[in-house]
Amino acid sequence: MPASKSLRVCSLTHKLVRYLPSVELQTLLEEHRKEGTVGDTLLVLQHAPVFTVGKRGSAQDFHTDPEELRRTGFEIYSVPRGGETTYHGPGQLVAYPIINLRQLGLGARAFVEGLEDAMVQAAGCFGIEARGRVPGKTGVWVGECKIGAVGVRISHGISSHGVALNVTTDLSHYRHIVPCGTPDKEVTSVQRELQQAGTYVEAGGEGGDAAKDDALLQDTAPNLLKEAEQHLVRCIAGVYGYTDVQDIVEEQLLPTTAR
Amino acid sequence: MALRRFAVQFGLRAQAPVADLAASWGRAFATVLPELKYAKSHEWAKPQGDVAVVGISDHAQGELGDVVYVELPEVGATVTKGETFGVVESVKAASDVYSPISGEVVEINQALVDEPAKVNSSPYEDRWMIKVKLSNTNSFSLLLLLLLLLQVNSSPYEDGWMIKVKLSNSGELGDLLDSSAYEAHCQH
Numbered sequence: 001m002p003a004s005k006s007l008r009v010c011s012l013t014h015k016l017v018r019y020l021p022s023v024e025l026q027t028l029l030e031e032h033r034k035e036g037t038v039g040d041t042l043l044v045l046q047h048a049p050v051f052t053v054g055k056r057g058s059a060q061d062f063h064t065d066p067e068e069l070r071r072t073g074f075e076i077y078s079v080p081r082g083g084e085t086t087y088h089g090p091g092q093l094v095a096y097p098i099i100n101l102r103q104l105g106l107g108a109r110a111f112v113e114g115l116e117d118a119m120v121q122a123a124g125c126f127g128i129e130a131r132g133r134v135p136g137k138t139g140v141w142v143g144e145c146k147i148g149a150v151g152v153r154i155s156h157g158i159s160s161h162g163v164a165l166n167v168t169t170d171l172s173h174y175r176h177i178v179p180c181g182t183p184d185k186e187v188t189s190v191q192r193e194l195q196q197a198g199t200y201v202e203a204g205g206e207g208g209d210a211a212k213d214d215a216l217l218q219d220t221a222p223n224l225l226k227e228a229e230q231h232l233v234r235c236i237a238g239v240y241g242y243t244d245v246q247d248i249v250e251e252q253l254l255p256t257t258a259r
Numbered sequence: 260m261a262l263r264r265f266a267v268q269f270g271l272r273a274q275a276p277v278a279d280l281a282a283s284w285g286r287a288f289a290t291v292l293p294e295l296k297y298a299k300s301h302e303w304a305k306p307q308g309d310v311a312v313v314g315i316s317d318h319a320q321g322e323l324g325d326v327v328y329v330e331l332p333e334v335g336a337t338v339t340k341g342e343t344f345g346v347v348e349s350v351k352a353a354s355d356v357y358s359p360i361s362g363e364v365v366e367i368n369q370a371l372v373d374e375p376a377k378v379n380s381s382p383y384e385d386r387w388m389i390k391v392k393l394s395n396t397n398s399f400s401l402l403l404l405l406l407l408l409l410q411v412n413s414s415p416y417e418d419g420w421m422i423k424v425k426l427s428n429s430g431e432l433g434d435l436l437d438s439s440a441y442e443a444h445c446q447h
Contacts, residue, residue, distance in 0.1 A: 055346065055353050056328050080346075082328075082353040107322025108352040136325070138351040154354040155343070157300075 007099075007242040008038070009233055010253055012045040013225065016090060019050040019077055026160045028254060029098040033158050037255050040099035042236060044229055047088035050075040051177060054083040054151050061085035064176040074173075081161040083138075083151035085177050091168035091189070091221070093228050095236060102157030104240060112150055115163050116140055118235035119148040122165065125231040128193045139180060140165075145188035149180055167191060167228040168221045190228055191221065291316070292416055296432055297441035298341075298359035303416065306432055307423075311360050314368075314420040315347070315378065318445045324349040326378040331367045331421055338364060338424055340431050345421060347378065360431045362424040371421060378419055 022045065032038040051074060053061065061084055062069070066076050088094055101111055116132025119140040123130040130147055132140045140148030148165045166189035174187045237245045295303040301319035305312040320326065328348035338344045338358040345356045371377050426432075436444060 054351075055330070055348055080353060082348045082351040107319075107324075108354050109322060109324030109350050112324070112350040112352050150351045152352045154352055156355065156357075 004244055005104075005240070005242045006039050006244040006246065007237050007240075008041045008246050008248045008252075009237075010041065010043050010248050010250060011229065011233075012043065012250065013093070013229055015046075016048040017045045018048050019052065019075055019088065022047070022096070023077075023079065025253070026096055026098060030155065030158050030160050032254060033098055033100055034156050038253070040097070040242070041253065042233065043096040043098070043253075044233060045094050045096075046090055046092060046225075047094055048075070049073060049087075049089040049173065050077065051085060051087055052076075052081075052151075053078045053085045054081045056083065057085040061178045062176060063178070069176060074176075079151075079161065081151040081153045083149070084180050086149050086151065086164065086180055087169075087173050087177060088164055089169060089173060091166070091170060091191075091225065093165045093167050093225060093232055094162070095165075095232060096162040097159050097236065099159050099240070100157055101154060101159055106240075108152075108154055111154070111159060112138060112152065114239040115150055115152070115236070116148075118232060118239045119163060119165050121235040121238075122228060122231040123147060123190065123193075125235075126190055126194060126228075127197070127199065128190065137182070142188050142193055145186045146180065146182070147188050147190070147193070165190070165228065165232060167225050191224060291318075291438045291442050291445075293438040295416065295438065296359065296435035297438065297444075298357065298435055299444055300357045300359075301445075302357060302359045304359045304432065304435060305416075305420075306429075309426055309429065310365060311362070311424050311426055311432070312420045313344075313359060313422050313424060314416060315356055316441070317416075320379045320419070323347060323352075323354060323378075326375045328353075329371045329375045329378065329421075331372060332364050334364055334367060336364045337427075338362060338422070340428075340434075347375075356421070358422075358424070359435055360424060360426055361428055362426040364422050365425050366423040368420050368422070371419070380418075 022043070026043070029038060029041055033041070051062075051069065053076070057078070059066065070076060097115075101107070106114070113133055116138070120130045120132050123140065123142070128142060128147070130140050130142045134141060138150050139146050148163060150163050151161055153160045166187060168191045169189050171187050171189060171192065179185070179187055233245070291297075292303075295305050297303050297316065301316045303314055303316050326347055326349045328346075330346040332338065332344055338361060340359065340361045341357055343355040344358040346353050347356055348354070
């Protein structure tokens with residue numbers, strides 16, 4: 001009989017999460033997970049507009065001067081995750097699994113393939129035919145366009161950072177960078193694919209002023225995002241064999257003795 | 260499996276059980292070298308006097324996938340047993356690697372930083388010893404296989420070392436796993 005595996009899921013998609021606090025939260029969760037004071041946890045959120053530069057990224061990944069981007073309301077951070085430079089923002093579903101890969105018996109490749117599979121399955125729930133596990137091109141693709149990105153960190157067997165699935169993301173912001181180090185590839189989203197297929201019915205705008213969080217949230221077709229979130233969480237839990245999925249609120253993330 | 264391909268190339272296709280034996284012997288011997296010590300986190304240490312050569316095991320590189328980036332400490336840096344000494348990136352995953360022993364880094368393998376794929380690369384194919392047009396004689400085939408196995412035992416650890424550390428506490432080597440305990444650990 002397979003042992004029961006539990007996953008705590010904390011949804012923060014009702015607000016825009018600034019990038020730095022999310023990294024601090026992940027660091028705390030990673031520490032607690034390593035010590036065994038919390039179980040495997042999945043954070044699901046949307047970020048305020050930000051460009052993040054991974055271990056292999058650099059200033060050369062930017063087409064627009066980073067200082068000008070900061071002036072117009074984008075944040076830019078270097079982070080110790082795999083991958084190059086990418087964009088996070090409203091309408092993009094971000095999922096950070098803070099899980100003990102050693103306990104699951106997963107190496108880096110198996111873990112990342114699971115994340116790709118989950119995003120492919122989630123896209124499939126919308127009738128979108130996507131593929132992952134493409135050698136040398138980690139991520140999830142619809143044709144030659146990237147719909148989902150991966151960038152993780154594994155430390156002492158605990159994962160952090162994770163994936164980003166474009167649902168109703170303002171794709172125009174990607175023009176400021178070489179996304180994920182692939183200069184000749186385009187990006188796409190669930191919304192764009194459904195529009196192209198003629199099956200998109202929910203009204204939703206294309207993101208507004210980067211500085212106004214509330215306006216951005218209203219413009220990002222919340223129903224489509226919520227539906228994508230439900231699919232992605234279920235698919236992530238499924239690919240790793242979690243039998244018990246608990247929805248928790250932010251206050252339950254850390255042990256009560258933690259600051 | 261490189262060993263099977265190599266065996267088949269030399270006319271062992273008609274002797275499938277022999278090629279299978281080659282592959283299973285390859286799996287049994289090629290991944291773990293007996294003269295090394297291993298950490299449970301899949302790094303290895305090879306003592307050379309008061310210096311230890313450190314790398315990651317064949318099991319580790321297989322689990323990582325194709326390595327595209329290697330970050331190593333500077334010469335002169337201190338490393339501590341069980342603590343991170345570097346990062347290896349594969350499939351958009353940045354994985355920490357941990358030092359199995361403590362000491363001072365005296366040399367780093369710049370070749371890995373310049374060509375990260377060397378962490379994965381199987382040198383089996385360009386380390387063959389002889390090319391022989393085989394007869395159907397089983398005993399001759401077995402001799403060739405034995406020669407091949409001796410060859411594959413010397414890689415991929417030799418080129419794949421990451422750092423050399425002047426040990427601050429050589430007693431730590433005793434805490435590491437020997438090759439048979441490490442093999443058992445990999446099969447958990």
